[in-house]
Amino acid sequence: MKSIHEKIHKWYKTHGRTDLPWRTVTDPYPIYLSEVMLQQTQVKTVLERYYFPFLEAFPTLKSLGEAPLDAVLKHWEGLGYYNRAKNLHKAAQVLLQKGQAQGIAPTLPSDIDTLFKLPGIGKNTAHAIAAFAFRQPVPVMEANVKRILCRLHRLRTPDEKRLWKLAYGMVDKENPFDYNQAMMDIGATLCIPKDPKCDLCPLESICKGKNTPRTYPLKKKRSVPTREEHIMISVYNDRLALTKRSGKFLHGLWGFASAEVPLCASEPIGEVSHAYTHFKLKCKVWVHHELEPEQESYFTPEEIKDLAVSKVDEKIVKLYLDTIQQ
DNA sequence: CAGTCGTGGGT
């Protein structure tokens, strides 16, 4: 009987996504970049819209560390979870400084514990970089592998410690690169949440959950409340007032601040809705024309295109432009 | 440790 590692390997060579650009390079930096971009983000989005433009703008760890955060955020615009960009930039700065102290170009550490200490690199990303960039015999344990392990062992409520233990016990130490990539591909294309294709799965022979795969793992239900806000667009001389957001939410991006409803206001120009992970947002949008500049910075619509702006604020700008067109 | 942090794909 063929070993499970052989089956996985054979499946990967035939059906794996072996041509993904971050799988055909050896430079740790683009591999690291891909791991961060892919956090909670589908391969398709990263591949078609973000990976190549970002690398073109910041081709090396050094160029990333030397770039202004605004430029990095602009290339992250629309990808979401902007703390990733902030932490990626911060990590590059830390490594750049470390390199300068030794008089060398910045490089990623290969040690998992050292990687783990860098901002934005958690346990899984540290393992992924170790396995993919440095070919270390360690498992990755992200959403795809997690779902596979839950089904293999019929676990309804995934316990992180147990899952890591199972992952370590299963990793192919002879070929950790192909093994880990294969596990993620199996999870992404076969062992999917709904209607998994068990008959095509190289793990079928060892899967305890194959009869009722959809019951592993148990899905959590979350309430999604709706928040209602009022947005006042301050306009002066055909320019819009935007401020740079601070705090954790959409940090570093430019946008419109939530405002109190002015008592003397006319009718709102419209409404904008946006769905976040934990709440839905409904914004009534108002316009206030100022006789003199009262905000810090105003931008023409053309200038706004050069700012990093979130999706809601993009919608608000569009609503404003559509309104003045008529 | 449960809540927070974006957006778009797929159904």
Place this chain on the structure above:
DNA sequence: TACCCAAGACT
């Protein structure tokens, strides 16, 4: 439509 969920990290 409305919902689930995606190469998670941080607090």
